[in-house]
Amino acid sequence: MKIAGRSTRTIWPTGTTVRVIDQTRLPFEVIDVELRTAADAARAIRTMIVRGAPLIGATAAYGVALAMTEDSSDANLAKASTLLNATRPTAVNLAWALGEMRRTLAPLPTAQRVEAGFAKAAAICEADVAQCRAIGGHGLRIIEQLWNNAGKPDRFNILTHCNAGWLACVDWGTALAPIYMAHDAGLPVHVWVDETRPRNQGAALTAFELGAHGVPHTVIADNTGGHLMQRGQVAMAIVGSDRTTASGDVCNKIGTYLKALAAHAHNVPFYVALPSSTVDWSLSDGMAIPIEERDEDEVACIAGRDKDGRVQEVRLLPENSKALNIAFDVTPARYVTGLITERGVCAASRTGLLGLFPEHAKDAAE
């Protein structure tokens, strides 16, 4: 998507190196950094210079390609893969991308591995872009329909939570892809951006990327969505998903569930946009998904820019108070209006998902 009018991706090759936007500097500075080695790529993932499952996968893929420029032996292919795999062990796309790279490069003569590595990493990026673009197209049609049904209002308010935008992917994003397409198509979308405590991905990343592309938006405290829905000021909600069960239960950033309950209470359509790679076909009940508990300091402290322009972390809690930091929650399928996938939109149910992905009929849990 665009930053200051210029089309930008989160990651792009430059000859035999790779550049990425340093997301730790957002939203206050837009700086890109060069990755020259597999170690650079691993560090970028580990320190969250890049984040978001698809972008982590893309960076790992380029990391293997960079490793081949250093030493294209079988030993180094294995070593780079191990190094990169250890950076964020829970990200599904990371292991998947590394597997794709190994399967592509291992059969080739070492002399061909640099070129093939960059080509394969680029293909992984293009596949992600195509998938997000497809999600965007399917979501766009929902927005168009709801906007038409509402009598084409001058402002069509969409609420989103956390960041499921292009900064988490290579381009477009998942939950935000339909919004970008609607905006680019001239629909008067306006986005309510949940700030998304404790890590504030909404305030920092979603607000940044929407603003950079020119999409009207307003940041709100996470507490505000219920009130806005009650007052008829939310036409629909779209969020992403970290893991979706075969029955359509959705695990996403903590707080998603509260918004789904409010949407249900006020008949606000609540959509979840997801690439099918996030569907865990082995699980039916979302309550069985293990929920990550993170460091309490993410609740106790917060970073922002001080009056001198420096990014500083400040502590919010009394010295002796503890905090609990649950990172995700589960929204049962009955509160989800529909799932927007790269193959189309379906009901949040086993039947709905298998209608689009019949090849999983055998492995989908009941």
Place this chain on the structure above:
Amino acid sequence: MKIAGRSTRTIWPTGTTVRVIDQTRLPFEVIDVELRTAADAARAIRTMIVRGAPLIGATAAYGVALAMTEDSSDANLAKASTLLNATRPTAVNLAWALGEMRRTLAPLPTAQRVEAGFAKAAAICEADVAQCRAIGGHGLRIIEQLWNNAGKPDRFNILTHCNAGWLACVDWGTALAPIYMAHDAGLPVHVWVDETRPRNQGAALTAFELGAHGVPHTVIADNTGGHLMQRGQVAMAIVGSDRTTASGDVCNKIGTYLKALAAHAHNVPFYVALPSSTVDWSLSDGMAIPIEERDEDEVACIAGRDKDGRVQEVRLLPENSKALNIAFDVTPARYVTGLITERGVCAASRTGLLGLFPEHAKDAAE
């Protein structure tokens, strides 16, 4: 309640001056400041050294008493009243306390007004303490009953939102009074403290006062309550109220409504503690309550303590992103399990409220 083992109030007289805890320094420093003049009292209210409707009323009352030490003439009584009334014009208790002071002092000879002023201000404080204590006693019985019904678990989890504790009153608080009484009675209460963005009254004030008194508590992001209720980790919720309609609709800090919806979805008892002075008998439908919209900088920026121990404000949003800051929301009566008032507990309904306050049968809106 106690700070480091010592019983403390938010405001207390010292001869012919008054001292208050400087709440702008909490939770990082506990400092009390002296108020010597009506202007000092007005400044304390305006700059939020004191906050919370009952405490604002108490401070204004002492402000009038202080004015009498400067000049006990009729002219100065009127002048002080005007000055104090202009500090936070929307607080109901402020105008009420000033009216009480004028009615008490105006008929008296000027020579008696200092002593009578301090006596009346002290009486206003004692009445607030008695009211909060009564709320606490009625709420305590609910907690005892729910704890017994749950099989006397080792930890009884109560969720609260914002700060309706003793720091907002003279002592005890409203929503927190039952919790202090349960704790002091030896019940194993543990409080989930919503941080309560954007002004973080939960993280800063509720966590501080619970910790200072020794009540076990854990601060959580506002996004977390739905997940905890879904997992059976919330036994009940108690919140305060800024305004309650004659039908039992509750206007309270933004985000209260989302917690009420989640409590309803999971059969978690959801109680609202309130002095009857917050009941607006003239209104039936809570949707008619005007909702304050505050400065967007309260969402865009946040204050905390930096690594050098200084309190700093930092900006969280991208430079060009706007924020919306809705301060309150309305929870319809059907989501409220009961109202805990100084006269007892009742259903959140016209019938329930009039059962306890029959003197309002004529003025209660239908």
